[in-house]
Amino acid sequence: xxxxxxxxxxxxxxxxxxxxxxxxxxxxxxxxxxxxxxxxxxxxxxxxxxxxxxxxxxxxxxxxxxxxxxxxxxxxxxxxxxxxxxxxxxxxxxxxxxxxxxxxxxxxxxxxxxxxxxxxxxxxxxxxxxxxxxxxxxxxxxxxxxxxxxxxxxxxxxxxxxxxxxxxxxxxxxxxxxxxxxxxxxxxxxxxxxxxxxxxxxxxxxxxxxxxxxxxxxxxxxxxxxxxxxxxxxxxxxxxxxxxxxxxxxxxxxxxxxxxxxxxxxxxx
Numbered sequence: 001x002x003x004x005x006x007x008x009x010x011x012x013x014x015x016x017x018x019x020x021x022x023x024x025x026x027x028x029x030x031x032x033x034x035x036x037x038x039x040x041x042x043x044x045x046x047x048x049x050x051x052x053x054x055x056x057x058x059x060x061x062x063x064x065x066x067x068x069x070x071x072x073x074x075x076x077x078x079x080x081x082x083x084x085x086x087x088x089x090x091x092x093x094x095x096x097x098x099x100x101x102x103x104x105x106x107x108x109x110x111x112x113x114x115x116x117x118x119x120x121x122x123x124x125x126x127x128x129x130x131x132x133x134x135x136x137x138x139x140x141x142x143x144x145x146x147x148x149x150x151x152x153x154x155x156x157x158x159x160x161x162x163x164x165x166x167x168x169x170x171x172x173x174x175x176x177x178x179x180x181x182x183x184x185x186x187x188x189x190x191x192x193x194x195x196x197x198x199x200x201x202x203x204x205x206x207x208x209x210x211x212x213x214x215x216x217x218x219x220x221x222x223x224x225x226x227x228x229x230x231x232x233x234x235x236x237x238x239x240x241x242x243x244x245x246x247x248x249x250x251x252x253x254x255x256x257x258x259x260x261x262x263x264x265x266x267x268x269x
Contacts, residue, residue: 032230032237036102040080044071045087045101049180051204052261054084054106066125066200067105067228069257074105074244090158090178093117097231103241107200107226109160119232121245123225123268124254127198129161131215132187132205139193143217146194147172154183154192161196164222184209198224199266225268 075082186192
């Protein structure tokens with residue numbers, strides 16, 4: 001009887017544990033909005049080398065830029081703390097989908113390739129492509145000179161410029177580099193003739209590089225909308241981020257930040 005009683009007790013414990021496990025397995029996990037509110041912190045991926053967007057001053061270590069400001073606004077709206085997580089365009093998809101951050105906020109171009117992996121808000125900016133050459137370069141005088149035999153065009157790996165320029169360039173040689181700094185060094189040294197970038201980066205870069213010259217397209221070349229990116233599948237979190245973008249457009253916070261960074265020409269209305 002004693003053994004039988006022990007067996008019954010063990011069976012009861014096992015059954016209870018199994019039911020508890022099944023109940024926990026069947027429960028819907030909290031959405032990301034609940035998770036960030038519970039943790040009282042929102043983790044925002046940034047690229048800290050993006051002039052005018054999310055740029056960390058190497059001397060002061062202070063962040064500035066339109067999306068650095070908007071990340072602060074998001075945390076304030078949610079009533080929680082903000083944690084910046086350094087990322088890059090090459091790490092973007094992994095960082096977002098592997099839960100290294102809750103949202104990426106560094107003017108991420110909406111491209112077909114990224115849309116297969118990420119979920120975007122409505123755009124808040126939209127930029128064409130621009131070239132930066134050196135003032136001493138004799139090969140590149142205007143936009144038409146870029147795609148010519150002998151020209152070397154530098155781009156950064158995994159940015160939106162890589163697939164676009166691979167498709168568009170027919171005669172120039174494409175130089176794909178790992179970092180913006182490497183890209184700029186190649187042009188300054190003369191090993192590349194021009195590097196491709198967008199409006200925000202070009203404006204701030206030209207203000208700080210006295211050797212550089214802007215090469216703008218004669219007509220629209222390739223407009224890309226920029227937005228904030230999340231992991232796919234969480235409708236509640238996506239809806240909250242969409243609401244945030246609507247709010248900052250409507251109440252003037254986005255426009256004020258754009259004006260401060262001289263980015264009003266590329267605001268998405």
